[in-house]
Amino acid sequence: MTALTRAQARDLIQGLSHWTRGYAPLPGAADELIGTDGTPRPAWARLAEALGPMSPGDLARGFGSAERHIREVGISYRVHGEAADRAWPVAHLPVVIDAAEWRAIAAGVAQRARLMEALLAEIHAGGEAPDGAPPAAAIVGSPNYLRPLVGVAPPGGRHLSLYAVDIGRGPDGRWWVLNDRTQAPSGAGYALENRIVLSRVYPALMERLRVQRLAPFFAAFRDGLAALGAREEPRVGLLTPGPYSETYFEQATLARYLGLPLVEGDDLVARDGSVYVRTVSGLKRIDVLWRRVDGDYCDPLALDARSRLGVPGLVAALRAGGVAMANMPGAGAVEQPALMGFMALQCRRLLGEDPLLPNIATWWCGEPAAREEALGRLDTLAFADAFVPGPSTLGAELDAAGRAALAARIRARGVDVVGQEVVRLSTTPVWRDGRLEPRPFSLRVYAAATPNGWHVMPGGFARIAERPDARAVSMGEGTLSADVWVLADAPVARVSLVPQERIRRVSGHLPSRAADDLFWLGRYLERAEATTRLVAALAAARLEGGEGGPGDETVVRLEGLVRSLGAVPEEEEEEEDAGEDGDPVGEGADAAPVAALPACDLARTALDDAAAPGSVAASIAFARRAASHLRDRLAPQAWRLVADLSPGAPPGEEAAASPADTLDRAHALLERFAAIAGLVHENMTRSDGWRLLDMGRRIERGLAACRVTGALAGAGATSADLDALLDIVDCQITYRTRYLFGPAPAPVRDLALIDPNSPRSLAFQAERILEHVRALPRLHEDGLPEPPERLAAALARGLAIADAATIDAPTLAGFEADLADLADAIGARYFPRGAAAARPEKLSGLA
Structure with missing residues (x-):
């Protein structure tokens, strides 16, 4: 595809005027669609050329297909503190970057990764800090600085195997570093899912535009993990905090995509300087762990004793070289905002290079000069925690009392505060109500350590703010994510992660926890089906005239069986003995007893009452919980069938109490159980x-x-x-x-x-x-x-x-x-x- 002239690009964008009518960049912010000279950027013009033949109906069908995929696969995340998952929000349009600009970004990200590795090596080497090193307080004040890891040489030779950085384009058109992610970078799996979703919206479009593929990055990352192991064919696992992690879906996606077992701390045992995974075949040595558990939670013996996510003895195994970790515990000691202001100097000191990607200007208030500078600019800077990345406070938005309190905090504990320049992020087009609107965004880019150097993912994922406020420090998490398309200058080769190796007909070793969950998934599904069959038999008996009295022995026996299984709440009987005043004797005499269920309600209650442990609803809930622990092992169709199981009436309808309606619901539920059983029997x-x-x-x-x-x-x-x-x-x-x-x-x-x-x-x-x-x-x-x-x-x-x-x-x-x-x-x-x-x-x- 030949490069477009500015005039050709303008004509292409004007050809999409039904989209862009009224589109204008935000004042004082760069825009990804319209360049600083007021003309369309070439990369977006190429996308516009490809989208031109697509009608609004074509786009609507593509958007609908993408949303169905998100629901069917269950792409989700969890906000900290919430029990329920949220559907992953994917923008309908990608962020588009041309090859030349991406080469500059990738070079800057790779350099930043090399800098972080060098700084971590120096921090963990121990001894006195060399001249020019960052102040010790800016490092040891971080909760991610782990003193027990100082002096521990990382098995495999690396502190970092995966590095991520959040960047944003400033008003001058340059890209700036907003945050470093070295602890346990998340989001690579969501970048992969975003790509899959967008491929449904625009089939064949990515190949036409020569969008660079993500598979080579993941293949290089997997090779880098394997290179950390001491054996020729090392066993590599992904260490997860478990299904209650905010990004558990992503972790399961990555484990499945890369062919790694997903293991929790309880699956592992450290013994004799090595780490083993519990499997149904016994203990199997694991050589490399890709860590998604926070570093201080990795070992309750050597680190945080409150942790229930780690492996007792893991740090001792690291000291002995019996297991390698990616990233090493303590790697998060260089991601705190307190170090941002020192990075340019450290890049020159440790690498002998000028930084290719500058930081947003940062003043760590633990230094007297920086503290006074920040105090003198309370009305123009944003202030944040120096050691924990998070939301910031704009001094300009504080009243006099708030500003005075901020100044007092800085003077009292300036070491805990950073001041940062307020950077206005560039905007990217977002599809809203049939037209394009500009919204600010930041871009997360990943770099993987390989035997041949750092390999930068050609893309990543963007976080897009819901509001048009484009101040980097107040953007927060954003409300949308977007795929990032890096356009190549030449055709892109198809790459697959499927290795070309000898044929095998044996599966990997099954971790005991996963085996336990599979066993109980089968039990809960069958238990729910058995109770549903009883409910159907009971409802059918009622339809034949049974009233639940002594004359209908079958109904009485079925009801007794349902009660014996705990499918309905237990009845409470009043005590026969009474006190002098005639009140029942015993504890709880003032409480009204639970009345026996009417005959017509018992079958419906056995279906719906999740408070009764033997009910169909309760068994389904237990089955769904077991399945949620198996996202890396269940096919999307199986997960969807289990997740959608419900004994309830269709949405918007109340469950009717008649035996006929209960029987219909039971039969419909039995069909769903049959579908799951068929999938298990025919597909697994x-x-x-x-x-x-x-x-x-x-x-x-x-x-x-x-x-x-x-x-x-x-x-x-x-x-x-x-x-x-x-x-x-x-x-x-x-x-x-x-x-x-x-x-x-x-x-x-x-x-x-x-x-x-x-x-x-x-x-x-x-x-x-x-x-x-x-x-x-x-x-x-x-x-x-x-x-x-x-x-x-x-x-x-x-x-x-x-x-x-x-x-x-x-x-x-x-x-x-x-x-x-x-x-x-x-x-x-x-x-x-x-x-x-x-x-x-x-x-x-x-x-």
Whole structure:
């Protein structure tokens, strides 16, 4: 694509006048669409040329597709202090930068990364500070300065593996550094998702415009992580704070994209100078950890004892060189605003170079001269915490009392305050109500350390302010993110992260925590389905005329079963004994008892009441929580199906109380459970994770078979009881094709419990569980079965020789106890905690 002249660019932009009508840059701010000379920037003109043929309808369809993708995949983030996730807000238009300008930005970012690495090496070397070094107070005052890491040589030779910097274009057109991110830079995964979203809005457009791809950056970063390890094929993991992290979705995205296991502190154990991950195959050594946990939370023994996110003994393993970390704990000691004013001098001192990207002017008030300068400019500077990046206060917006209080604070503890020049950020076009409007933005750019130097991501992501106020220090988080398109001068080669290596048919080792979550995801989903089947049977029985009284024994038994599962709130009975004044005796006598639920409400309550631990709503909530811990392992379709599960009425409608409506809702919910089961059965690779998920389902299905059979096929069972049982275990058609007579206890018990060909029978579950435990990894090579296998085999053998005619309540209770013991044995073997974890005896210390 040849370069456009200014006149051609102007003509192209004018061709989009239905977009740009009324568009004007903000006073005193640069703009990404309109250059300082009042003409369109060439990069935006190229985008305008490509967008010209697209009609408003085409754009609307593209925007709709992007928004559906965000909902379906569940792209989200969490604001600190909030429990619920928010949908990730993606702008419909990218920020566009041409190749020449990006080369200058990339060179400045790479230089800044080299400077940060050199400064960190000097800080952690220990000893006296050399001449020209930043004041010690500007470093050790940071909460990210970790004294136990001083003198620890970073395994792999680097303090930084990933560096990020927030930059903004000032009114003069130059790019300025706003913040450094060295602690545990976030957002690279969101940059990746932004690119995927925009590719749906503008299919084939990026290739036409020669937008540089992100895959080479991530491939280089992955190679850089691997280079930190001491082994030829090191095991690399992403250390996450867990699903309650504000950016957990992004961490899961990156782990899945890069092929790294996502591990939490509880998944790891430090032992003998190395770090191991607990897996269903035992302890496996991990060589490199990409850290997304704050540095001081990494080790509760050596650092912050309050931490529940780290690994006890991790710092000792770092000292021993047994594990490498990216980034090293303590790397955040150079990202505080207090150091910003010293960076130009440090660049010349440590690198012998002038800075290519200048800082916004900063005065650290811990120095007398800078403090007096800041006090003399209270009405023109912005003031912020010197050690924790965050919101700032504009002196010009304070009244006399506020300004006096600020001055007193600076004089008393100037070391904690910085003054910064108020920089007006440039604006970028944002699509609003069918037209373009300018909004201020900042750009986050990433650099990855590789064996061949620093590799800068060609793009990043932009944060765009909702309001047109373009002061950098008051912009805050912004309300939109945007993809960043760096346009190349030549065609861009397609690059994939899929390596060209030998074929493998084995999965990576499954961490015990993920195995636990998969097992319980299966249990909760099956538990919710079993209760839904009971609700459907109860509603159907009511439709046939049952009133819940003594005359309708089937309804009474079903209601009792629902209550026994804890699917409805427990009833409270008044004490028969009374005091002298006739009041009930005992604690809580003044409180009104919970009345027994009316017969018509019990089934609906079992569906909807999340306060009852055995209700469908509660089981779904537990399943959703387990699934949220598995975002890196669940396909987007599976996550969406689980996340969208709800026993409630459609949005905007109240749940009706009639048996017919309850039955309809139960049947609709059963269809959703069937969809999830089908996805699991047809789409999941038969890995250890799939086996544990399926084992969880089988345990719960076996327990449900015992309970419903005991309630409906015991002594005195009626034809209606047996008919309801056949509905619950989904064997009506099978029974009628086998038998010419109506339901009889022994044949029904046979189908529900011991027929190995009935998919809902207890025997079928026992055989599948036995197959799974025999296929799962073993710890010992002595040829003896492990406890889960012994228990599963005993249960399967017992069912194989059972006689349906003689199965009674004690027999069923024994089967239930066997299943409970089996579940406990599975947990003890595959989900160990603490000292319970062990290494396979056949593997060496480098396992």
